[in-house]
Amino acid sequence: MAYDQTVIQEKIRQYIVEASHVDKEKIKDESLLFKEGYFDSMGFILLITFLEEEFKIKTSDSDLLEENFESINAMTGFVVNKLLS
Amino acid sequence: MNQKKPFSKDIILLGNIEYVVNEIVEKLRDDVLRKIRRTGGVVGISGGIDSSVCLALSARAFGPDKVLGIMLPEKDSSPDSEMLASELAAKFGVKAITENITGALNGFRCYERRDEAVKRIFPEYDPRTYKMKIAVKDTGLFSNLPPVFYLIIIDKEGNEQEKILPVKEYLQIVASSNFKQRTRMSMLYHHAECLHYAVIGTPNRHEQEQGFFVKYGDGGADVMPIGNLYKTQVYQLAEYLGVPGGIIERTPTTDTYSAEQTQEEFFYQLPFAQMDRYWYAFEKGYPVTEVAEVMGETPERVEALFRGFERRRRTTEYLRMAPVRDYYGI
Numbered sequence: 001m002a003y004d005q006t007v008i009q010e011k012i013r014q015y016i017v018e019a020s021h022v023d024k025e026k027i028k029d030e031s032l033l034f035k036e037g038y039f040d041s042m043g044f045i046l047l048i049t050f051l052e053e054e055f056k057i058k059t060s061d062s063d064l065l066e067e068n069f070e071s072i073n074a075m076t077g078f079v080v081n082k083l084l085s
Numbered sequence: 086m087n088q089k090k091p092f093s094k095d096i097i098l099l100g101n102i103e104y105v106v107n108e109i110v111e112k113l114r115d116d117v118l119r120k121i122r123r124t125g126g127v128v129g130i131s132g133g134i135d136s137s138v139c140l141a142l143s144a145r146a147f148g149p150d151k152v153l154g155i156m157l158p159e160k161d162s163s164p165d166s167e168m169l170a171s172e173l174a175a176k177f178g179v180k181a182i183t184e185n186i187t188g189a190l191n192g193f194r195c196y197e198r199r200d201e202a203v204k205r206i207f208p209e210y211d212p213r214t215y216k217m218k219i220a221v222k223d224t225g226l227f228s229n230l231p232p233v234f235y236l237i238i239i240d241k242e243g244n245e246q247e248k249i250l251p252v253k254e255y256l257q258i259v260a261s262s263n264f265k266q267r268t269r270m271s272m273l274y275h276h277a278e279c280l281h282y283a284v285i286g287t288p289n290r291h292e293q294e295q296g297f298f299v300k301y302g303d304g305g306a307d308v309m310p311i312g313n314l315y316k317t318q319v320y321q322l323a324e325y326l327g328v329p330g331g332i333i334e335r336t337p338t339t340d341t342y343s344a345e346q347t348q349e350e351f352f353y354q355l356p357f358a359q360m361d362r363y364w365y366a367f368e369k370g371y372p373v374t375e376v377a378e379v380m381g382e383t384p385e386r387v388e389a390l391f392r393g394f395e396r397r398r399r400t401t402e403y404l405r406m407a408p409v410r411d412y413y414g415i
Contacts, residue, residue, distance in 0.1 A: 035392065040400040041231040045252045048233075059249070061387040066228050 008055065009076045015050050016072060019043060029072045044069075051075065057082040092379050096362050097315050102325040105318075109310050111147040113285075116308050123283040123307070125151030127276050129269055130168030130181065134332060135311060137285040141326040142310050143285050144177040153276060154181035157269045159190055161343045165335075172329050179274070182276075186268045193268070199261035202254040207238050207246060208242045215240055218342040219250065219258060229389050231396060243408050262341050266302025274305075283307040290315050291357075291364065295394075296401020304404065315365065316357040363387070367394045 009029065017024050020038040033039060039047060047069070048059050059077060067079040090096060094103070100104050117123050126143040130136045143152045156167050167183065174181030190196065196212065203210045203217055206378040210217065216239045217288075221232040236257050237247045250258070256389025277284045288298050295314050298304040311319055316337075323333050337357070359380070366376040373391065376385040 013369070032229070033233065037392065037396055037399070039231065040396055042252070043231070044231045044398075045250070048249070049252055061222065062220065064222070064230065064233055066209065069230060070355050 005076060005080055008079050009072060011054060012051075012072050012075050012079070015047070015054075019046065021049075027072070029076075031072070032070050033072075034066070034070060051079060055083065057077050089369070089371075092366055092375050092377060094362060097317055099321050100316050102321055106145070106322060107323060109142055110146045113142060113308060117147070117283045118294075121283055121307055123277070123281055124195055125153070125280065125282040126280045126285040126308075127153045127273050127280070127409050128285045129157055129172040129273050129287065129303075130154040130173060131156075132163075132166035132173070132332060133335070133337060134319055134328070135289050135292075137173050137328045137332045138322050138326060139285050139287045139310055140173060140179060141177055141328060141368055142322075143391070144179050145326075149178035151282070152177075152179045153280065153282065154179050155276060156181060156183045156270060157186050157311045158183065159185065159187045159265060160196075163338070169329070169332050169335070173332060176327065176329055184272050186265070188270065189272075190264055193264045195261050195264040199206060199258050202257035202261070203236065203238065206236050206248055206250070210238050212343070216343040219255075220247075229392060231393070235374075240294050245334075259291075263299045265301055265341060266299035267305075270302050270305040275348075277307075285310065286312070288312055289319050289362065293405065294364070295397050296404045299405065300404045315361040318363045363390060364394065367391050375394060 013027070013029070016027055016033065016038075020027070020033070020043070022038055027033075027038075034044075051057060052059055063078070067074060069075055086181045089368055113126075116124060125147045128136060128140045130140055140152065140154055154170065160336050171181060200210070200212050201213075207215075209215075212285055218237050218239075220237055222235050222237050234250045234259070235247045236250045236254070239245050273284045278281070284306045286303070286309040288303060288309055289311050290313055292298045293309070308339070314322070320333065353377075362380065363376070367390075373384045373387045376382075377387045380387070
């Protein structure tokens, strides 16, 4: 596996900060990004595209659950599971 | 003190339809004839409920001989649309003409640009043998995740295939399809200018507030007489004004892609009767618990739904904005 969990988490954090235009300090690993309204539909598709391209994973319909995307922690877990499967 | 009525399923129903129609007709006359100084109105008629009500209101406001109905089909349009629109114009004694915009769209390479993007997702897609559409997939509407768009292609036997739309292809398909609404707007203004009439816009309240329109396309008009009405209320007006039954009973479609597609499937994700009530409650600030009880939902789901509404209103704000021009000036 090319990444460890910390690297994955950091890459996702960096992307979220850049894409959401929100202060770095405001975004915690457990912040509920969609509940807080940081991303709209387009932002969500861009985020999925980023995860797919960056980590060479494939997202399917059944993956589009809040528990997989709601926070940086959730996304990190999702990517790690995908890489392991 | 003006006390807010308790939330109920009937809260958006208009009590006195005649009064509402008279108010709209009077304001339409005032805006078009006196404020913007045009002598009548041009209405793009699609055979849908919104444009039908706008045509009927315009006929009342200016007289049938001062209204022109224009059908603007293109090669992906349903043939029913033109038939229903003709029936409507005849019913209200309004002159109607047809301007087929397929040639103009070919000039823009509308279909070609759209199909290029579709083929990147489904290489087997051939517009001669397949139909296509975009749909919103339920993540769902009551979830905190925004909706995701899917591309669906359907072969001659009716077999469907669907995939999540990547950003680049989604943007290209939508931008290409938007030529349709913008071409229609250009044609409406051409006829309006030839006759010294106003363009009567047909969006309803949801389309305006939720951003379900194309900027400078169907969002481009001089007046929007039903722009403040919920869909349920538009149906009430249609019944009152005598819009033909075939139009009232028809399921609202986008009439944009080659495959049949309802507005609910493409955008709203809820039947309009429910969407109207929820949106009304959201706009008027009714407590989530009160709304949930009346609608038979949990407060958590209604809260998530309202967050989605807020997101939709915020992200579509730019569609409703006039060009920003408060830059430096002397």
